[in-house]
Amino acid sequence: xxxPVAAACTAVAKRSGPRxxxxxxxxCGAPSDPSPVxxxxxxxxxxxxxxxxxxxxxxxxxxxxxxxxxWRYREWLPILDAPVVSEDTGFTPLLDAPALARALGVRxxxxxxxxxSHPSCSFKDRVVAVALNAAVGLGLDTVGCASTGNLANSxxxxxxxxxxxxxxxxxxxxxxxxIVGTAIYGPRLVRVKGTYDDVNRLCAQxxxxxxxxxxxxxxxGYYGEGSKTMAHEIGEQLGWRTPDAVIAPMAGGSLLTxxxxxxxxxxxxxxxDGAAPRMYGAQAAGCAPIVNLVASGGxxxxxxxxxxxxxxxxxxxxxxxxxxxxxxRTSGGGAAAxxxxxxxxxxxxxxxxxxxxxxxxxxxxxxxxxxxxREGQLRPTDELVLCITGxxxxxxxAVLPALPExxxxxxxxxxxxxxxxxxx
Amino acid sequence: xxxPVAAACTAVAKRSGPRxxxxxxxxCGAPSDPSPVxxxxxxxxxxxxxxxxxxxxxxxxxxxxxxxxxWRYREWLPILDAPVVSEDTGFTPLLDAPALARALGVRxxxxxxxxxSHPSCSFKDRVVAVALNAAVGLGLDTVGCASTGNLANSxxxxxxxxxxxxxxxxxxxxxxxxIVGTAIYGPRLVRVKGTYDDVNRLCAQxxxxxxxxxxxxxxxGYYGEGSKTMAHEIGEQLGWRTPDAVIAPMAGGSLLTxxxxxxxxxxxxxxxDGAAPRMYGAQAAGCAPIVNLVASGGxxxxxxxxxxxxxxxxxxxxxxxxxxxxxxRTSGGGAAAxxxxxxxxxxxxxxxxxxxxxxxxxxxxxxxxxxxxREGQLRPTDELVLCITGxxxxxxxAVLPALPExxxxxxxxxxxxxxxxxxx
Numbered sequence: 001x002x003x004p005v006a007a008a009c010t011a012v013a014k015r016s017g018p019r020x021x022x023x024x025x026x027x028c029g030a031p032s033d034p035s036p037v038x039x040x041x042x043x044x045x046x047x048x049x050x051x052x053x054x055x056x057x058x059x060x061x062x063x064x065x066x067x068x069x070x071w072r073y074r075e076w077l078p079i080l081d082a083p084v085v086s087e088d089t090g091f092t093p094l095l096d097a098p099a100l101a102r103a104l105g106v107r108x109x110x111x112x113x114x115x116x117s118h119p120s121c122s123f124k125d126r127v128v129a130v131a132l133n134a135a136v137g138l139g140l141d142t143v144g145c146a147s148t149g150n151l152a153n154s155x156x157x158x159x160x161x162x163x164x165x166x167x168x169x170x171x172x173x174x175x176x177x178x179i180v181g182t183a184i185y186g187p188r189l190v191r192v193k194g195t196y197d198d199v200n201r202l203c204a205q206x207x208x209x210x211x212x213x214x215x216x217x218x219x220x221g222y223y224g225e226g227s228k229t230m231a232h233e234i235g236e237q238l239g240w241r242t243p244d245a246v247i248a249p250m251a252g253g254s255l256l257t258x259x260x261x262x263x264x265x266x267x268x269x270x271x272x273d274g275a276a277p278r279m280y281g282a283q284a285a286g287c288a289p290i291v292n293l294v295a296s297g298g299x300x301x302x303x304x305x306x307x308x309x310x311x312x313x314x315x316x317x318x319x320x321x322x323x324x325x326x327x328x329r330t331s332g333g334g335a336a337a338x339x340x341x342x343x344x345x346x347x348x349x350x351x352x353x354x355x356x357x358x359x360x361x362x363x364x365x366x367x368x369x370x371x372x373x374r375e376g377q378l379r380p381t382d383e384l385v386l387c388i389t390g391x392x393x394x395x396x397x398a399v400l401p402a403l404p405e406x407x408x409x410x411x412x413x414x415x416x417x418x419x420x421x422x423x424x
Numbered sequence: 425x426x427x428p429v430a431a432a433c434t435a436v437a438k439r440s441g442p443r444x445x446x447x448x449x450x451x452c453g454a455p456s457d458p459s460p461v462x463x464x465x466x467x468x469x470x471x472x473x474x475x476x477x478x479x480x481x482x483x484x485x486x487x488x489x490x491x492x493x494x495w496r497y498r499e500w501l502p503i504l505d506a507p508v509v510s511e512d513t514g515f516t517p518l519l520d521a522p523a524l525a526r527a528l529g530v531r532x533x534x535x536x537x538x539x540x541s542h543p544s545c546s547f548k549d550r551v552v553a554v555a556l557n558a559a560v561g562l563g564l565d566t567v568g569c570a571s572t573g574n575l576a577n578s579x580x581x582x583x584x585x586x587x588x589x590x591x592x593x594x595x596x597x598x599x600x601x602x603i604v605g606t607a608i609y610g611p612r613l614v615r616v617k618g619t620y621d622d623v624n625r626l627c628a629q630x631x632x633x634x635x636x637x638x639x640x641x642x643x644x645g646y647y648g649e650g651s652k653t654m655a656h657e658i659g660e661q662l663g664w665r666t667p668d669a670v671i672a673p674m675a676g677g678s679l680l681t682x683x684x685x686x687x688x689x690x691x692x693x694x695x696x697d698g699a700a701p702r703m704y705g706a707q708a709a710g711c712a713p714i715v716n717l718v719a720s721g722g723x724x725x726x727x728x729x730x731x732x733x734x735x736x737x738x739x740x741x742x743x744x745x746x747x748x749x750x751x752x753r754t755s756g757g758g759a760a761a762x763x764x765x766x767x768x769x770x771x772x773x774x775x776x777x778x779x780x781x782x783x784x785x786x787x788x789x790x791x792x793x794x795x796x797x798r799e800g801q802l803r804p805t806d807e808l809v810l811c812i813t814g815x816x817x818x819x820x821x822a823v824l825p826a827l828p829e830x831x832x833x834x835x836x837x838x839x840x841x842x843x844x845x846x847x848x
Contacts, residue, residue, distance in 0.1 A: 042534065088517050093542045099587065118517045119779040126646065162778035163523065167844075172832055177601070180820040180827065184775040188847060189830040190840065198835050205837045218839035219475065308803055345555065346513045349516060351608040354541040393545065393817035396604040403604065406613040408596055411622050413629045420591075420634065 017136035018081035021049035036218040049078035070229040085162035087130035099353035121152035121391035127226035131215035135224035146203035149178030176395040229412040231262025233326035242274035248387040249361040250357035251313035253324030278333040282368030284308035288337035300367035310360040338367040357392035441560035442505035445473035460642040471645035473502035494653040497750035509586035510553035518661040546574035547814035549648035555639035558646035564637040570627035573602030581611035601818040621636035655686025666698035673785040675737035677748030683752035702757040706792030708732035713760035734784040762791040781816035
């Protein structure tokens with residue numbers, strides 16, 4: 001955006017908010033003007049942005065020359081002018097993890113580390129950056145969300161910075177880190193008795209009643225597209241090619257669906273070499289409706305009552321569950337559910353082999369990868385990318401009981417010598 | 425490092441560890457071969473690497489073309505070959521903070537956000553990346569540290585990834601996030617009764633006895649240089665120029681000293697335009713020996729007994745305190761100490777204006793900036809960079825009592841309507 005015309009567009013957008021892509025229904029195809037609307041008014045299907053197929057796409061070199069944020073892939077995002085808020089989110093590390101590859105028994109493992117996403121240490125920063133620009137574009141001055149924690153953190157953080165009011169709804173019993181990591185930004189935070197699914201139902205009514213932009217409800221058509229940038233970055237960071245396989249945690253099912261879409265659209269544009277990756281989804285055994293759907297081969301999610309310490313992915317009735325299951329099947333991938341004990345071991349394995357401390361969902365992802373590798377679904381020849389979506393500092397309660405008690409000494413060298421001796 | 429010769433050097437380094445710069449005493453100038461040694465053997469002064477004044481320095485364009493890590497400034501780091509571990513640390517966001525600038529009453533405020541440093545969410549990742557490469561270069565297979573928390577997290581994370589054994593010593597009563605954020609990586613973690621200064625004294629003996637590389641003791645000459653990269657990045661991210669003023673928290677005093685050095689050396693190399701920034705240091709009133717030294721105009725630190733919730737900077741006898749005070753005076757800057765109440769308000773102000781959730785040290789930095797601005801030391805014409813060195817998720821205990829209790833609702837729309845009504 002460096003020409004005078006582009007600069008003028010940016011200036012206009014800064015005043016009135018950026019222009020947004022139109023929406024259309026993913027099921028019946030009915031179009032919808034840009035608006036804060038949750039579902040298709042004809043068939044209640046989910047909405048997706050429509051991109052002009054004749055728009056000029058950038059080259060690899062053009063993308064590489066842009067700032068390192070999600071907006072370097074702006075031709076695949078529904079914000080048509082330059083973003084006016086959250087300009088600097090995205091471009092997290094992709095790190096080689098040879099010790100983890102050995103533990104999994106795959107040729108190569110890489111970790112996409114959204115645990116250090118700016119500003120709020122989860123991949124939700126990507127979707128919220130898109131949603132808040134959509135909110136500004138629609139002239140909304142209040143935003144919000146129904147959240148299991150990470151989304152709450154991110155909406156609170158980015159709304160505060162953008163000067164937007166925020167109303168944030170979470171289950172009553174979230175982890176302390178996620179409550180504090182939301183409240184610190186000064187939003188209106190409301191705890192709701194019940195599960196995430198109860199919170200979500202309430203928020204659907206709230207969106208209708210108050211005309212707010214609830215990022216994962218009536219801005220969902222825009223919001224979800226932000227997740228694609230995790231795939232875009234992985235492809236670019238691998239040197240503009242695809243990995244063999246990608247594994248990600250599944251909550252509402254949107255992330256996996258959008259990762260699949262992100263790889264496909266950069267491949268279609270001729271920017272990524274290699275086949276479409278096989279997509280693998282991970283859930284906690286105590287809340288595995290999408291894994292169940294993949295296993296049953298059915299078409300319709302059977303909602304479950306969540307019972308797991310992996311609260312950030314404890315969604316019993318996932319909005320995009322069937323699309324995630326479809327992406328898994330179509331890509332030739334798979335899905336696995338793991339116990340709470342296995343997920344804690346997964347967090348530790350990730351930390352000990354890569355230096356990355358992920359939250360419960362990360363433990364689910366690593367433990368599921370281990371299970372899929374042992375089952376032979378992940379293969380010894382695979383190059384696997386593990387999507388780590390949130391930071392372990394947010395869920396310390398989950399691992400605390402499993403960690404060894406650290407010895408206490410009074411500060412004498414001989415006490416340390418005794419510990420060293422005992423450790424041999 | 426892309427020529428065949430460079431590639432061969434890298435291959436050698438991968439086997440035997442990189443070559444290291446020699447050291448010399450900052451006080452008496454006595455030289456010292458690369459070795460794990462804490463202080464000058466002649467005068468007990470601190471050691472610093474010696475750089476070949478005839479070495480070829482890169483241009484701005486050459487640096488910009490390198491990977492975005494601390495190693496893009498490798499000509500100013502004491503690791504002479506390519507790094508063999510922790511290759512990807514550094515290059516955190518520098519974000520414009522107009523709302524914070526208004527609150528402070530300065531022309532422009534920017535936040536250097538090491539709260540999202542990879543992998544362990546603090547600026548200590550920079551120094552540890554350098555120290556672990558030094559450890560490998562010296563043939564050491566066990567590393568460790570004396571730490572108030574952030575350093576413990578970073579050594580544990582990076583040692584785990586590098587496959588080095590780690591012994592980590594911390595005060596007994598650290599925050600839960602910092603204990604878990606260390607223990608998760610599986611190091612030998614030892615809690616020591618007493619203050620950080622007691623831990624530090626013990627570790628000086630430990631380093632002598634076991635021949636380990638304790639990053640902030642006998643690898644300190646290498647370790648400290650990593651902090652300079654925060655200044656290097658700020659300069660580059662501002663478009664290769666200096667800001668008017670920089671404020672950073674002070675614990676041992678090394679960070680501020682090295683920031684000052686980092687700006688000076690890039691200016692000397694002709695890479696940064698503008699005057700040397702005025703350096704400002706922030707401490708908690710309950711542990712402010714360096715602020716006291718700046719105020720007294722003296723030469724010698726008077727150790728104090730720390731009494732503050734800002735544990736990460738609670739060092740009563742700071743190793744580099746007099747150098748920090750000197751950098752502050754020479755640059756025309758200043759220093760301020762703030763109460764625990766003020767630091768909590770500082771954390772909230774930062775979060776509410778920028779979306780960045782910093783730890784207690786960040787609150788100290790923001791609150792001190794506010795104080796210095798009110799005193800007129802920071803000026804309305806200033807462009808100020810605030811160095812945010814650690815993540816608020818590590819110190820939730822500090823802010824929890826100050827945050828409003830979030831209301832709990834049963835999931836009925838009318839309950840939300842009542843909250844909305846009450847909020848108007």
